[in-house]
Amino acid sequence: MNNFNKAIVLISGGLDSTTTLAIAKDHGFNCYGLSFDYKQRHISELDAAKNIARSMNITEHKIIKIDLAQIGGSALTDNTIAVPNFPTDGIPITYVPARNTLFLSYALAWAEVIGACDIFIGVNAIDYSGYPDCRPEYIKAYENLAMLATKAGIEGTEFKIHAPLIEYSKAEIIKKGISLNIDFSLTVSCYQADDNGRACGKCDSCRFRQDGFKNAGKSDPTIYQ
């Protein structure tokens, strides 16, 4: 496909956002990757994001530092809260307040500056761990906001938030990624991976990933601690 429109793609270094980037590239978008250094526990994800951006040869990759530790309230940003090693009821403590809203807001700002109207985010409403900001109605509300929030919106730009994985199971994401030749060994999903990107194998995110490879009938290239 040929499509030289610019798109901002949020890339975390994980499996979902990497597949999302591959889909955006497959649609012919000229991709600008955006990652965040928010003092997350799994900082090895950021190394993974850099490696993925390089290996997938995208136009630009920006890493923005944001200080979510000052806000706190999540096991991923507050060192005094432990990451649970078992499934929990309801929305888990790994939920980071308003995280996707912040991420999309930076993406929207950059989109406006470079003249992009397309933003890709790898959220997923099925295996989504119960996070509110991974639901289709949330994505729609953000598109509505983006139109009203920006100079570009007033001037007629229709921002589109693409969430191509939103209805996919983890197994379907893995199959899609493999069909687009992603090397999943580059990706890190674990909430508490070590500095070399080796996964704990115990947290929610590891469980979803393990089940995904199993259900997809594919071998899991993840390296565990």
Add this chain to the structure above:
Amino acid sequence: MNNFNKAIVLISGGLDSTTTLAIAKDHGFNCYGLSFDYKQRHISELDAAKNIARSMNITEHKIIKIDLAQIGGSALTDNTIAVPNFPTDGIPITYVPARNTLFLSYALAWAEVIGACDIFIGVNAIDYSGYPDCRPEYIKAYENLAMLATKAGIEGTEFKIHAPLIEYSKAEIIKKGISLNIDFSLTVSCYQADDNGRACGKCDSCRFRQDGFKNAGKSDPTIYQ
């Protein structure tokens, strides 16, 4: 009035947000001030925000560093773009892409962590310099997003974005502030104030402020360069 609900109040150090804070306090809210260090040109605004937070004796004041220079696209965040000294047609180059969306997103995150449902922002749709993210329809869209974006929203919290000045003229804001005993000499509005908070007297923001005091029939305590 007595109301011990917590509220996040965005305070920039300027005249509008200071009046907004005074209104929130007057309504009896327990106020948590939030400011941003975004390498803005008028860094003396942040000193003003600190002085205001102290003099108005609020519960907590957080200053979050955000790197808008990496995003660029505005005379306020990109040193290679000059602040114009004359009124311009359309939305001015001092517009910072998606700024209020970013600010509200941090406020929303903090609100969720401390259990607040009220966020105050000093936007103003009349003397607003043509910024899209200062309009009532934008505020409504953000409230809608906040409900869908958060764990608190799913659990029934109704976030309210208060923009009490949205229909006020600058003169009305000044009169309201004076009625609430604000010392406007503590505030800085200028886009290019010097390190001592002295205003240029030429930029859009200075002009709106000068006209405001004149139209309110009040003496202007601003110190000019």
